[in-house]
Amino acid sequence: GAVDTARATAWSAGTVLITGASGALAGHAARYLVTDHHVRHVVLASRQGDTSPRTVRLAAELAELGAAVRVVACDVADGDQVAALVRSVEPEFPLTAVVHCAGVLDDGVFGSLTAERVDAVLAPKVDGAWHLHEQTRELDLSAFVLFSSSATAFGAPGQANYAAANAFLDALAVERHRQGLPAVAISWGWWGEDSGMAENLSETDVARMGRGGM
Numbered sequence: 001g002a003v004d005t006a007r008a009t010a011w012s013a014g015t016v017l018i019t020g021a022s023g024a025l026a027g028h029a030a031r032y033l034v035t036d037h038h039v040r041h042v043v044l045a046s047r048q049g050d051t052s053p054r055t056v057r058l059a060a061e062l063a064e065l066g067a068a069v070r071v072v073a074c075d076v077a078d079g080d081q082v083a084a085l086v087r088s089v090e091p092e093f094p095l096t097a098v099v100h101c102a103g104v105l106d107d108g109v110f111g112s113l114t115a116e117r118v119d120a121v122l123a124p125k126v127d128g129a130w131h132l133h134e135q136t137r138e139l140d141l142s143a144f145v146l147f148s149s150s151a152t153a154f155g156a157p158g159q160a161n162y163a164a165a166n167a168f169l170d171a172l173a174v175e176r177h178r179q180g181l182p183a184v185a186i187s188w189g190w191w192g193e194d195s196g197m198a199e200n201l202s203e204t205d206v207a208r209m210g211r212g213g214m
Helices: 002-012 022-038 053-064 079-087 114-137 160-177 203-211
Strands: 016-020 041-046 068-073 095-100 144-148 184-188
Touching: 002 079, 002 160, 016 114, 022 041, 022 053, 041 053, 053 068, 079 114, 095 114, 114 144, 114 160, 144 160, 160 184
Parallel strands: 016 041, 016 095, 041 068, 095 144, 144 184
Antiparallel strands: none
């Protein structure tokens, strides 16, 4: 119907950039966009680029579903690399949406967190989101999607650095709206199995989250 057509057009008119492409969450997002929103041009960006077997498999899967896919090595925490990435999108299919999935975990009780451990978690989330914001704010985007976390709203034991990083994403979405720019920050809970960043959680970690209601 008309609603489905409008929804498809908003996403599929150009190229969708997905960061953190070597992670499982980016894969879920990419498959959803290609199958449900008819996206036909995708750029998968991660630090590993095409050296990541997971990203290569994802690109092949999306191609089989009918999408033209480009895999790019890019550290989104590096502003110059993000600028080059945005410039590299073909003018014929301009960038119309950004889905920022990049992120890492370095959990620990608050007293054990060092500046380095905080920076490691903030870099892909905070620096990456800001660089993407700066490099795309003059473009005519339909969507700017940030993968945030329920840790920001409810707290998460051992994840002060991660909660802070995602709080920035929430604030950036608000600021983009203030500027009249599209943005949404989704406060995901634990994705459970095959969730990429959480795949190294111990049984104790999982049990702790279960007791907390996740």
